[in-house]
Amino acid sequence: MDAFQGLLTGFQVALSLEGIMFVLIGVIVGTLIGMMPGLGPISAIAIMIPITYGMDPAPALVMMAGVYYGAVFGGSTSSILLNAPGISGTVATAFDGYPMAQQGKAGKALAIAAISSFIGGTVSVVLLMLLAPALSSVAISFGPPAYFALMFMGLTAISSLSEGSTIKAMIAAVAGFMVVTIGIDPQTGTQRFTFGNVNLFDGFDFLIIALGLFAVAEVCMLILNRKNRSLSDDQKLGSLKLSKADLKEMSGPVSRQSFVGFLLGVLPGAGATIASFISYIFEKRIAKNPEEFGKGSIKGLAAPESSNNAATSGAFVPLLSLGIPGSGTTAVMLGAFLVLGVQPGPLLMTDRPEIFWGIIASMYLGNVFLLILNLPLIPYLAKILSIPRPLLISLVIMFSLIGVYSISFNVFDLYMLLVFGALGFAMRIFSFPAPPFILAFILGGMMEQAFRQSMTISNGSLSIFVDTPLPLSLLLVALISLLVPAFLKWRSNRLAYKQR
Amino acid sequence: MLATINRKLGLLIFIVAAVYLYLSFQLPNYEYAPIDADVIPKGLGILLLVLSVFLFFSRVVETDAEKAKRNIPKKELGVIAAVFAMIFVYILLFEAIGFIITTTLFIFFCSWFLGYRAWKTNILVSLLFPIVMYAIFVFALGIVLPRGILPF
Numbered sequence: 001m002d003a004f005q006g007l008l009t010g011f012q013v014a015l016s017l018e019g020i021m022f023v024l025i026g027v028i029v030g031t032l033i034g035m036m037p038g039l040g041p042i043s044a045i046a047i048m049i050p051i052t053y054g055m056d057p058a059p060a061l062v063m064m065a066g067v068y069y070g071a072v073f074g075g076s077t078s079s080i081l082l083n084a085p086g087i088s089g090t091v092a093t094a095f096d097g098y099p100m101a102q103q104g105k106a107g108k109a110l111a112i113a114a115i116s117s118f119i120g121g122t123v124s125v126v127l128l129m130l131l132a133p134a135l136s137s138v139a140i141s142f143g144p145p146a147y148f149a150l151m152f153m154g155l156t157a158i159s160s161l162s163e164g165s166t167i168k169a170m171i172a173a174v175a176g177f178m179v180v181t182i183g184i185d186p187q188t189g190t191q192r193f194t195f196g197n198v199n200l201f202d203g204f205d206f207l208i209i210a211l212g213l214f215a216v217a218e219v220c221m222l223i224l225n226r227k228n229r230s231l232s233d234d235q236k237l238g239s240l241k242l243s244k245a246d247l248k249e250m251s252g253p254v255s256r257q258s259f260v261g262f263l264l265g266v267l268p269g270a271g272a273t274i275a276s277f278i279s280y281i282f283e284k285r286i287a288k289n290p291e292e293f294g295k296g297s298i299k300g301l302a303a304p305e306s307s308n309n310a311a312t313s314g315a316f317v318p319l320l321s322l323g324i325p326g327s328g329t330t331a332v333m334l335g336a337f338l339v340l341g342v343q344p345g346p347l348l349m350t351d352r353p354e355i356f357w358g359i360i361a362s363m364y365l366g367n368v369f370l371l372i373l374n375l376p377l378i379p380y381l382a383k384i385l386s387i388p389r390p391l392l393i394s395l396v397i398m399f400s401l402i403g404v405y406s407i408s409f410n411v412f413d414l415y416m417l418l419v420f421g422a423l424g425f426a427m428r429i430f431s432f433p434a435p436p437f438i439l440a441f442i443l444g445g446m447m448e449q450a451f452r453q454s455m456t457i458s459n460g461s462l463s464i465f466v467d468t469p470l471p472l473s474l475l476l477v478a479l480i481s482l483l484v485p486a487f488l489k490w491r492s493n494r495l496a497y498k499q500r
Numbered sequence: 501m502l503a504t505i506n507r508k509l510g511l512l513i514f515i516v517a518a519v520y521l522y523l524s525f526q527l528p529n530y531e532y533a534p535i536d537a538d539v540i541p542k543g544l545g546i547l548l549l550v551l552s553v554f555l556f557f558s559r560v561v562e563t564d565a566e567k568a569k570r571n572i573p574k575k576e577l578g579v580i581a582a583v584f585a586m587i588f589v590y591i592l593l594f595e596a597i598g599f600i601i602t603t604t605l606f607i608f609f610c611s612w613f614l615g616y617r618a619w620k621t622n623i624l625v626s627l628l629f630p631i632v633m634y635a636i637f638v639f640a641l642g643i644v645l646p647r648g649i650l651p652f
Contacts, residue, residue, distance in 0.1 A: 051641065053641060053643060054642060167555050167558060170551055171513060171555065174547050174548045174551060178545075178548070181540065188533050190527060190537035193520075193541075223576075223579060223580055223614065226614055388611075388616050390610070390613075391607075391621075391622070393583075393611070393614060394606065394607045394611045395625075397583075397587060397610070398607065401587070401591070402637070402645070405645070406637065406643045406645075411591060411594065414594070418588065418591070421584075428569070429569060429570045430505070448540045451540065455534055459534065460535070489560070493559055496561075497559060
């Protein structure tokens with residue numbers, strides 16, 4: 001099936017009544033949860049997963065994808081209005097969006113963010129449509145060693161690109177991998193670290209980890225910040241209209257950063273957050289008047305907004321065509337696929353074209369919906385920001401508990417949710433990044449399997465990972481991605497040490 | 501010796517890694533598996549052990565932002581602990597008393613405890629939310645939530 005025919009299949013799914021409905025539900029829920037400061041796309045996806053039980057995979061996944069890019073789209077609203085980023089991908093949006101809102105131009109800032117997001121998202125879906133099938137057909141020949149090396153590279157990339165200490169990020173990744181070793185080993189049947197507890201035989205469901213490490217831990221942070229202001233009723237948004245000069249000013253950054261964002265989204269480890277920062281710095285560097293940045297510059301707002309949405313669609317490239325997530329959020333997306341019995345990877349395009357192309361086609365539609373939701377309807381949607389924090393906290397706790405209970409009907413899992421919630425909170429306090437943990441948890445089982453398959457092929461010799469060029473080069477990239485930042489940090493620390 | 505936070509965390513993680521590694525060496529062996537179930541855990545244990553040593557001896561100075569993040573007033577930690585305790589009690593009673601009643605009580609008291617004083621809205625939300633969720637899950641999605649002592 002060629003791409004054109006595939007896309008037609010996709011639009012059949014996306015433009016069916018069911019498809020339209022679930023895209024709409026997905027982007028609305030995503031926008032609303034994304035807006036809530038403190039609740040990110042991972043929580044949004046994890047909270048929505050139980051709803052998809054028993055649904056048809058194609059509309060369900062179309063909806064889940066909508067939740068993801070809807071959350072990135074919606075996160076900008078609270079960045080602009082409250083200076084409290086809805087998600088980490090829109091932190092850079094607040095740099096210029098909030099000053100603009102303080103100058104009484106909140107409506108204009110929201111409009112710029114919505115249009116930039118729309119263009120970034122749409123450009124990136126076109127690129128996704130072109131790149132994902134190509135990568136799928138290449139990846140079909142990858143053997144277990146290449147897969148192992150790819151996943152290994154994904155983990156090192158996310159660790160070295162994480163905010164803060166690389167050592168802490170690696171510790172988080174190793175810990176996530178360790179948690180997945182708990183349970184009965186699928187290959188030999190050995191019980192590992194179960195202590196004879198029946199509840200642990202199947203290991204931890206990823207939803208417990210995702211909801212605990214993100215939703216419950218984010219609730220703890222919300223509790224600490226519960227007295228922060230929410231949107232007051234009298235806050236005026238101002239006009240949403242943009243002048244021709246405004247549009248002209250944003251055209252440059254939007255067209256450039258849509259591509260930058262996409263590229264960073266495809267690469268493992270980066271994603272919306274890093275893409276938005278890089279694009280912001282990029283535009284500031286090349287701007288004629290960089291001193292305007294941070295004081296309400298249109299360019300400074302348009303750049304991260306187009307980039308973070310472009311990165312979101314970009315992140316679907318490795319997920320759909322390799323079956324390997326490159327970020328914490330796409331790791332949870334992979335979980336959503338697996339819950340529905342769909343294995344993404346090089347075979348997805350040929351085996352389940354309605355899902356592969358349905359998701360891509362639905363993104364065109366979803367971006368249009370989001371533009372409508374975020375332009376004329378934004379004054380009404382923004383009302384959700386005035387939900388009192390205490391009520392929001394109790395409701396999110398409830399959603400998490402119901403979500404976990406509905407996968408296993410086992411109260412033991414609810415206690416584990418509390419345990420992982422406490423762990424996630426501790427990780428936040430002590431600056432251990434949580435995305436490497438969840439990515440390692442999702443990839444861990446697949447990595448172990450790929451490793452053992454490789455070793456079985458090579459009769460127990462590790463040389464299988466260095467004999468062929470692809471795994472070797474991937475592992476080298478992984479090594480470099482760890483060593484270079486570590487070296488740079490070590491050098492700058494040593495300089496700082498000497499100066500003191 | 502435990503002057504910095506990284507030293508304390510390093511030591512804690514070292515202990516976790518050591519325990520994990522010890523348990524990995526207790527795993528039974530099978531003759532015929534080319535790579536047995538204990539290989540990856542042993543590797544992970546050693547890796548974490550090494551990383552914890554790195555963390556222990558790392559000279560990276562904590563940034564002010566990081567310090568501020570972990571400097572949480574005792575009272576606030578108490579609030580979080582209390583919410584966790586409420587969740588614990590909720591889980592304890594959830595199956596016996598049923599979803600609707602426990603959830604109503606939880607939302608009302610948790611919101612009230614966290615400082616929400618608009619009690620009329622609070623009662624309304626804590627009644628409506630569980631009933632709507634129960635209806636969606638049980639009747640629309642076919643996921644059975646515990647009925648408990650209520651007849652429906």
